[in-house]
Amino acid sequence: MQRRNFIRTTLAASLAAAALGIGLPAQAQNTIKVGILHSLSGTMAISETALKDMALMTIEEINAKGGVMGKKLEAVVVDPASNWPLFAEKARQLKTQDKVDVIFGCWTSVSRKSVLPVIEELNGLLFYPVQYEGEELSKNVFYTGAAPNQQAIPAVEYLMSKEGGGAKRWVLLGTDYVYPRTTNKILRAFLKSKGVDEKDIDEKYTPFGHSDYQTIVADIKKFAAGGKTAVVSTINGDSNVPFYKELGNQGLKATDVPVVAFSVGEEELRGVDTKPLVGHLAAWNYFMSIKNPVNDAWKKKWADYAKKNKLPGADKPITNDPMEATYVGMWMWKQAVEKAKSTDTDKVVAAMAGQTFPSPNGFTMKMDNTNHHLWKPVYIGEIQSNGQFKVVWKDPKGLVQAKPWSPFIAGNEGKKDAPEKK
Amino acid sequence: MVRDLAFGDSEVRSKAIGALVTSADPAVVSLLQAMIEGEVQTAGDRQVLIVRDDKAVDAATGQAVDPLPETREDVVVNNRMRRELATAIASFKLSSPDRAVRLAAARELQNNADEDALPAIAAALAKESDPEIKGLLTLTHASVQLGSTDRATRLAAVRALAQSDTGATKTLLLGVLAKKDGKFVETDDEIRVEAERSLSAVEGRLLKGDIAARVFSGISLGTILLLAALGLAITYGLMGVINMAHGELIMVGAYATYVVQNLFRQYLPGAFDWYLLFAIPMAFLVSGLVGVVLERTVIRHLYGRPLETLLATWGLSLILIQAMRTIFGAQNVQVENPVWMSGGVEIMTNVVLPWSRIIIVAFAGGVLLLVWGLLTRTRLGLFVRAVTQNRQMASALGVRTPKIDMLAFGLGSGIAGLAGCALSQIGNVGPDLGQSYIVDSFMVVVLGGVGQLAGTVYAALGLGIANKFLEAWQGAVLAKIAVLVFIIIFIQKRPQGLFALKGRQVEA
Numbered sequence: 061m062q063r064r065n066f067i068r069t070t071l072a073a074s075l076a077a078a079a080l081g082i083g084l085p086a087q088a089q090n091t092i093k094v095g096i097l098h099s100l101s102g103t104m105a106i107s108e109t110a111l112k113d114m115a116l117m118t119i120e121e122i123n124a125k126g127g128v129m130g131k132k133l134e135a136v137v138v139d140p141a142s143n144w145p146l147f148a149e150k151a152r153q154l155k156t157q158d159k160v161d162v163i164f165g166c167w168t169s170v171s172r173k174s175v176l177p178v179i180e181e182l183n184g185l186l187f188y189p190v191q192y193e194g195e196e197l198s199k200n201v202f203y204t205g206a207a208p209n210q211q212a213i214p215a216v217e218y219l220m221s222k223e224g225g226g227a228k229r230w231v232l233l234g235t236d237y238v239y240p241r242t243t244n245k246i247l248r249a250f251l252k253s254k255g256v257d258e259k260d261i262d263e264k265y266t267p268f269g270h271s272d273y274q275t276i277v278a279d280i281k282k283f284a285a286g287g288k289t290a291v292v293s294t295i296n297g298d299s300n301v302p303f304y305k306e307l308g309n310q311g312l313k314a315t316d317v318p319v320v321a322f323s324v325g326e327e328e329l330r331g332v333d334t335k336p337l338v339g340h341l342a343a344w345n346y347f348m349s350i351k352n353p354v355n356d357a358w359k360k361k362w363a364d365y366a367k368k369n370k371l372p373g374a375d376k377p378i379t380n381d382p383m384e385a386t387y388v389g390m391w392m393w394k395q396a397v398e399k400a401k402s403t404d405t406d407k408v409v410a411a412m413a414g415q416t417f418p419s420p421n422g423f424t425m426k427m428d429n430t431n432h433h434l435w436k437p438v439y440i441g442e443i444q445s446n447g448q449f450k451v452v453w454k455d456p457k458g459l460v461q462a463k464p465w466s467p468f469i470a471g472n473e474g475k476k477d478a479p480e481k482k
Numbered sequence: 483m484v485r486d487l488a489f490g491d492s493e494v495r496s497k498a499i500g501a502l503v504t505s506a507d508p509a510v511v512s513l514l515q516a517m518i519e520g521e522v523q524t525a526g527d528r529q530v531l532i533v534r535d536d537k538a539v540d541a542a543t544g545q546a547v548d549p550l551p552e553t554r555e556d557v558v559v560n561n562r563m564r565r566e567l568a569t570a571i572a573s574f575k576l577s578s579p580d581r582a583v584r585l586a587a588a589r590e591l592q593n594n595a596d597e598d599a600l601p602a603i604a605a606a607l608a609k610e611s612d613p614e615i616k617g618l619l620t621l622t623h624a625s626v627q628l629g630s631t632d633r634a635t636r637l638a639a640v641r642a643l644a645q646s647d648t649g650a651t652k653t654l655l656l657g658v659l660a661k662k663d664g665k666f667v668e669t670d671d672e673i674r675v676e677a678e679r680s681l682s683a684v685e686g687r688l689l690k691g692d693i694a695a696r697v698f699s700g701i702s703l704g705t706i707l708l709l710a711a712l713g714l715a716i717t718y719g720l721m722g723v724i725n726m727a728h729g730e731l732i733m734v735g736a737y738a739t740y741v742v743q744n745l746f747r748q749y750l751p752g753a754f755d756w757y758l759l760f761a762i763p764m765a766f767l768v769s770g771l772v773g774v775v776l777e778r779t780v781i782r783h784l785y786g787r788p789l790e791t792l793l794a795t796w797g798l799s800l801i802l803i804q805a806m807r808t809i810f811g812a813q814n815v816q817v818e819n820p821v822w823m824s825g826g827v828e829i830m831t832n833v834v835l836p837w838s839r840i841i842i843v844a845f846a847g848g849v850l851l852l853v854w855g856l857l858t859r860t861r862l863g864l865f866v867r868a869v870t871q872n873r874q875m876a877s878a879l880g881v882r883t884p885k886i887d888m889l890a891f892g893l894g895s896g897i898a899g900l901a902g903c904a905l906s907q908i909g910n911v912g913p914d915l916g917q918s919y920i921v922d923s924f925m926v927v928v929l930g931g932v933g934q935l936a937g938t939v940y941a942a943l944g945l946g947i948a949n950k951f952l953e954a955w956q957g958a959v960l961a962k963i964a965v966l967v968f969i970i971i972f973i974q975k976r977p978q979g980l981f982a983l984k985g986r987q988v989e990a
Contacts, residue, residue, distance in 0.1 A: 101812030102914060109813055139812075223492055225561050236959055266958045269918060271909040272706075274699040274839070275953050282692070285649020298814055298910045305819070305908070309826045309836035315565040330816070333824065339561045372811060442560060444520070452560040 091134040092127075092403055094119060094390075095154035097165025097175070102142025103269045103297040107382070108167045110327050111189060112137060114383040115164050117365040118390040128394050129401065136160055140171070142268075142297075147171040148178050155182045161403040162187065162393055164386060168296060169193060169239035176201070185405050187393060189385035191322060191344070193242035194464040195472075199479035200405065202412060203433045204389035205382060206345050207462035208246050212292075214438045214460075215320050215343035216247060218453050219290040220254065224440075225318055227290035229260040231280050234294035236265040243294055243322070249468035260287070270299045273306040281310070284317045291319040300324050304332045307340070314339025314442070325380035326448060330373065334447045344381040345436040346421040347449045355420035358387070379420070388425050388434070391417050423459055430478035433462030484513065484542045488522060488530040488557050496566055503570045503602075511574050513541055517559060518567045525551035573602035576619075581612055588618040592648070600626055621646045625654055637673050644680035647687040647830065655681040691830040696950055702839040704946025705846035706908075708939060709901035710919045711926035712853060715938040716894035717773075719927050720870045721887065723781055724788050726795040728923055729916025730802035731895045734772050735765035735902025736911045737806060740815050755820040758903070765903035766896040772802075773895020777888050785887070799916065806913040814912035823907060842904050849900055854935060856893070866890045870933075925969055931979030941980055 096115045098108035119133045127133060136158045140147040147166065154160045155178070162185045166172040169192050179186050179200045191206035218224040230251060234240025244263055251261060262283055264276060280291060295303055300323070307319065313336075320341040326348050329337075348359065359379055366374035392415040393408070399415075400407035412427055419425040426435045438460055441449030465472040486498035502510045516522050516532040522541065523531050530541040531554065538547040559567070568590055575587035584606075591599060603623050610616045624642035627635050640658065643651050658668050658677040668674055710732060717725045739761040746757035776798055784791045819838060826836040857863035868876040869886045877883045905915065926945060930937030945965060952961035973979075 101807065105813045105912075106910075223560065223562055225565075264957060267962070269910075270958060271918075272699075272703060274702065274836075275696070275950055276958070278695050278699070278833075279954065282649055286653050298912070301814075301910055302908065306836070309824060309838060310834045311826060311828075314561050315568060318561055333818070336825075339564055341561075372813065450556070450558060452558055 091132050092129075092397075093134050093136055093158060093160040095151075095158065095160035095163040095165070096135055096137045097140060097147065097150055097154065097163050098167065099142040099171075100137075100139040103299070104142040104167055104171075106298045106301075106328060107296075107323070110378070110380070111164075111167070111382055111386050113366070113369075113371055114362070114386045115390060117362060118387050120365070121361070122390070122394055128397050144168075144170050144174045148174045151175045151178045151184070151186075152182070155179070155184045161185070162408075164189070164390060166190070167382070168237065169242075170237045172196075172201075173238060183405050185393075185408060187386075187389040189382045189389055191381070193239045193246070194462075194466050195242055195469065197432060197464050197477075197479050199409060199432075201432065202389060202393075202427070203462070203464070204385040204392075206436055206438075207433055207464050208243060208466050209463045210345060210436045210438055210460050211322055211343045212243055212247060213250055214455055215322070215341070215440055216250065216292065218343075218440050219318060219320060219341075223453070225290065226288055227318070228256070228287045229283065229289040230256065230262070231283055231289060231291040232261065232263045232294075233276065233280075233291055234265055235270070235296045235299060236267055237296075239296070240265065240294035244292075246466045246468045247292060253468065266295070266299065268297060268299070271302040273299075273303045274310075277303075277306045277310050277312060280317060281312060289317050291317060293319055293321040294323060295321070296323045300328050301332055304329070304337055304340075308333065308336030311336070314341075320440070325382070326378045327380050327383075329443065329447045330376075330378065332447075334443050335445045337443045338445050340443045341440055341452075342443070342449055343438065343440050344449075345438060346379075346381040346384040346419070347439055347441045347451060348379045349441070349444075349448045349450060350420070350422055350439070352420070352422040354418050355422065358384075358420040384420050385434075388417050388419050392425075392427055426459065428461060431462060431464060432479065433464060435459040435461050484530050485528070487513075487517070488524050488541070489527070492560075492562060495563060499566050499570050503573060509544065511571060514567050514571050514574075516541075517557065518564055518571070520556065520559060522557045523554040524557060525554050530557075569599060573599050576602055576606035577609075581615070584610075584612070585615050585618075588615045588622070592618055592622050617645065621651070625651060628654055628658065633670060633673070636668075636670075637676060640673055640676045640680055644683045646684055647691065648684075649688060652681065652684050652688060655684065687830075691833045694830065695833045696954060697947065698833075698835055698839075700947030700950035701943060702843055702946070703950055704943035705843045706901075706905065707922055707926050707946055708942035709842075709846045709849065709904055710898075711923040711930075711938055711942055712849065713894040713896070713898035713901065714923045714927050715930070715935055716853070716897065717891055718924070719933050719935070719938065720866065721890055721894075722788070722870075722932075723785075723891070724792045724795065725781075725894075726792060726920065727776065727799040727802060727916075728898055729918075729920035730799045731769045731773055731898035731916070732902040732905065732919055733806065733911075733913065733916040734802065735769045735899030736817070736906040736915055737810060737815070737902075738765040738768040738899060739903045739906045740810075740817050740911055743817055755822060758820055758823075758907075762900065762903055765899040767899075769899025769902065770892045770896030773898075774888055774892040776895075777891040781891065782884065782887060799920075803913045803916070810913070812913060814910045817906040817911050819907055838907050842907065845900075845904055849897065850939065853893075853897065857935065862886075862889060925966075928973065929969055929979055931981040934979070934981045937979055937981035 096112050098112040099105050100109055100112060116135055119135050122128065123132050136154060138150045138154060140150045151163060154163055164187045166175060166188050167190050172188055175186060176198060180198060184200055186201045187204060188201055189204050191211045192203065194207045219227045232244040232247060234244060248261060283289060318339065318341055320343060322343060324342050325344060362379055363377040366377045392412065395415050396408050396411040397403055400411035413429045415427040416424050421437055423437050428435060437458060438455035439451050440453040441451050444450050465475040486494050490498065513532065521532055521534055523533050525531055531538040531547060532541050536550065538550050540547050572587040572590035575583050578584050591603065603619055607616065607619045607623060610619060620642055624639040627639040630636050643655060655677050659674060660667050666674065713731065714725065714728045717723050717728065742761040742764050743757050746754050780794055780798065781791065784794055823838045823841055826834040828834050857866060865881050865886045868881060869883050873883055926941045927938055929945065930941030949961050949965050952964050956964065
């Protein structure tokens with residue numbers, strides 16, 4: 061009896077497997093597979109989960125409008141769990157096993173660096189939606205977030221100006237990995253070029269997931285006694301919650317020591333009481349509070365999607381800059397595929413040059429002709445008591461071209477503004 | 483003037499604030515206050531409104547505006563405006579009859595006073611009778627006057643600043659003593675001598691404050707380590723169970739707090755601020771219960787087999803993590819601090835002790851006392867000690883050892899739950915919460931000496947304070963490494979920990 065059962069189950073299982081095996085290629089002809097590679101657990105989940113949902117919403121929207129070249133998009137979601145080597149493994153799995161044509165993913169630079177060799181080896185395509193430190197230009201990656209000259213440098217310039225408080229001393233505070241270290245290297249060189257003395261710059265790092273910011277906030281206070289100080293925070297992930305809580309508890313007010321953050325948006329502030337934080341700053345290329353019809357429509361779309369799918373936090377739907385970058389990136393990819401009439405990486409890469417798309421940030425975004433980065437507007441916002449940001453400064457130049465090779469790092473002078481390999 | 487304030491650019495606004503301050507009109511304060519709180523809006527290009535709870539008042543005339551104009555624009559106030567507004571409001575408030583208001587205003591001015599505020603400060607100083615406020619104002623007055631061209635004024639200012647205890651004063655005095663191109667900026671010798679004397683007085687006070695702050699943050703970190711390790715000191719220290727799932731029991735306690743918080747928000751929003759009082763016993767019960775279930779189903783079959791226990795409890799920890807992921811999602815959940823745990827108390831200038839930390843220190847002390855009382859003063863405690871010291875003998879004397887094992891393990895787990903409840907107030911609550919504390923907990927228990935409650939306490943506080951002083955000196959990343967290296971060396975030299983049990987029971 062038992063044996064017969066065993067045979068029957070095995071038979072059924074193999075039949076099912078065979079059915080699936082036949083089913084897959086048949087289906088694959090009607091769909092285009094899109095890999096989504098964002099951490100859904102671990103320290104980065106606070107930031108990346110929303111990007112996964114935004115990617116799914118965009119796919120749904122594209123499918124509702126007829127898909128890409130008449131084919132529906134099919135999402136393949138994996139969870140690399142804030143574990144950097146796992147990012148590479150999952151990227152390889154997406155490309156070789158699931159046969160996706162494009163991957164949207166990564167937040168931290170260390171995860172992108174981990175995926176990079178895989179994606180270059182397999183000639184894949186990655187859309188990276190987060191601001192980062194530059195110093196990289198791969199044929200296989202499109203960077204839809206900001207380069208340092210589209211976020212970090214303008215933010216520091218603003219804090220130096222009379223309007224921003226005229227800061228003379230600087231605390232560069234970050235999580236200990238490649239993005240904060242490189243950004244701070246660029247900022248240090250930039251500050252020196254502006255005549256800031258070595259002793260007026262204090263660089264500090266904490267591990268990922270650090271949660272005890274007592275000493276650091278106390279040290280910032282002490283440092284600030286030596287003259288008008290501003291803090292540049294490149295803290296990433298859920299450490300931001302205890303950091304901002306500590307700022308509030310210790311009464312470090314924005315009027316005395318403003319903190320400008322490059323990885324804190326509306327989503328990260330969700331769990332924080334922002335009343336003591338009013339006036340602290342963030343620099344991004346999009347804020348939820350920006351008023352224009354495209355943004356209004358987009359926010360509504362997102363709110364409806366969140367409610368329909370019962371996403372956590374759907375009662376208070378929030379949009380932020382990397383979500384916007386994900387959305388714009390995916391639409392541009394769709395347009396490029398249709399222009400190239402193929403999902404082949406090389407053809408899509410060629411077709412991406414010069415793509416435009418009306419973004420919720422109030423501008424028609426443009427992909428640069430050669431350097432794989434977007435032209436972006438630069439905004440600086442102050443935290444409000446309701447957890448939103450209010451724009452207090454925007455770059456008068458409008459759209460700013462990205463400079464992935466920062467002129468403030470030695471040896472970058474001769475580098476080409478285009479990927480080396482073709 | 484009001485229109486300048488609302489429509490002008492920063493320079494125009496700044497002038498308008500200056501002009502409004504000199505006008506000494508009481509309505510001005512409420513306008514400036516409304517502005518700082520973001521309640522000022524403009525309608526069209528002429529009207530300035532103060533909008534509060536959907537009711538608008540015209541800022542220029544003071545008359546109510548009804549209905550609200552459709553298109554209104556917020557007046558954007560940035561940090562520079564906010565600072566100038568705060569200074570202006572403070573100089574108004576210096577003449578308030580209420581002592582607390584005057585004190586707050588004097589504090590505010592201390593950081594931001596400039597030449598413009600000088601007349602207001604001088605006038606207030608002449609009238610002020612309260613010694614504390616007077617002291618603050620004198621210092622502020624002096625620090626502004628340091629730039630005076632009159633020698634006598636400067637000298638008096640430098641002398642007065644000796645009473646200060648802020649870092650900003652140190653910077654000011656250093657400025658007096660600074661050299662430029664080999665020559666002193668301040669040419670008067672007497673002033674420089676006075677400045678040095680004042681500087682050393684200020685620095686002495688600053689150093690005291692600094693050390694106090696470090697010691698407190700060390701104690702605070704120590705008590706968190708203690709809370710995390712206390713449960714383990716019972717399950718591992720006394721019972722000898724290598725419980726790798728200890729961190730997850732902490733995590734369960736944090737989630738229990740989260741659930742209680744949500745229940746209060748939904749059903750008792752009025753009493754929301756007091757949810758923690760209810761969450762504490764809940765966290766204890768839930769974690770304790772989970773502990774008892776683990777003990778009954780798995781661990782009791784493995785007593786005396788440490789390697790199997792280690793593997794089994796590690797597996798259990800993974801199960802618990804995955805269970806929480808399935809129930810609550812992989813993302814961190816938000817546990818809000820009650821109002822009474824936000825903010826801090828300033829014990830010295832620049833030394834702010836956050837309430838949440840103070841309360842956790844007190845809470846850890848309370849838990850420690852309870853555990854100690856339970857183990858040394860009650861019948862259950864006596865049995866627990868008896869069973870852990872000599873199981874056969876205790877059993878022969880009629881102690882039901884399985885029941886005692888279960889209760890002791892439940893107690894250790896419950897205390898882990900209490901730790902989770904406390905940790906939820908200062909850190910993030912997610913399924914991985916326990917992972918970051920398990921290593922620390924074992925570190926503390928092993929360093930303190932297995933089987934010793936007192937050792938655990940000393941080890942936790944010692945590690946906390948050492949970590950904080952190292953962090954100040956070398957940064958957070960290196961401090962952690964240094965502490966770990968220290969422990970490795972220490973355990974090599976003294977494997978039994980700080981306090982070793984003496985006698986035969988060690989071998990049992």
